Amino acid sequence: MKLVGISGALAGYKTYTVIHKVLQAAKSFDSDIEIELIDLKDYDVEFVKGTPLSYYNADTVKVVDTILAADCIVIGTPIYQASITGALKNLLDHLPVEALLNKVTGLIATGGTDKHYLVLDYHLKPILSFLKGVVPDNSVYVLNDHFDEENEIHDANINRRIKKLGEDIIQLQKLVNEKSKI
Incomplete structure (x- = not known):
């Protein structure tokens, strides 16, 4: 099974840090899984213009193909202006309608205020549901204040x-895989 993490930030390292930690937690839970982290700042994903992939x-083809080949995914974004990043939205626009079937x-997000924690539920989750993704009930929202100068998170609740x-991503994916065999 392959878990792909996507960091939707084009600047900074907070979102990358949290995605990396989720991937490591999943790998600790099940050492047989393969993990890969796509940091959008490392790729030149072109703007969607309505043409075939x-x-x-x-870069655009590689990132989309990696997502399509993944068994499960964790997506992270900083919250800007009460929304996901434009880079992440652009990437999601490249995906076919059943890409996440x-x-x-x-889902994870980072932000400067606790007032934006619902962006995951009310903005990103509907997009992923449209793409037929199975979205767990729990997500992680990390305030910028939870990071220290070295980009480490020392809040025990956030780390839990x-x-x-x-762990939930891996457990749920195994259940989905079993159900799809029936």
């Missing part, structure tokens, strides 16, 4: 939630 650059898709999300 093969018309886009190699039978794929557990965990990160670990639980990693």
Whole structure:
């Protein structure tokens, strides 16, 4: 089973840090899984223009193909102006409608205020549901204040939630896989 993490931030390292921690938690829970982290700042994903995927650059094709080949996914985004990043929305616009069919898709976000924690439930979750993703009930929202100068999170509750999300993604994906065999 392959779990792909997507960091939807084009600047900073907070979102990347949380995605990495979720991937490590999942790997600790099940050492047989393969993990990969896609950091959108490392790729030149072209703007969607309504043409077939093969018309886009190699980075765009690679990122989309990696998502399509994954068994399960964890997506992270900083919250800007009460929304996900434009880079993440653009990437999601490249995906076909059933791209996430039978794929557990965990959610994390980082932000400067606790007032934006519902962006995951009211903005990102509907997009992933439209793409047929299986979205766990729990997600992780991390305030910028929870990070220290080295980008470490020392809040025990946040670290517990990160670990639980990693475990839940793997457990749910195994259940989805079993159900799809029936």
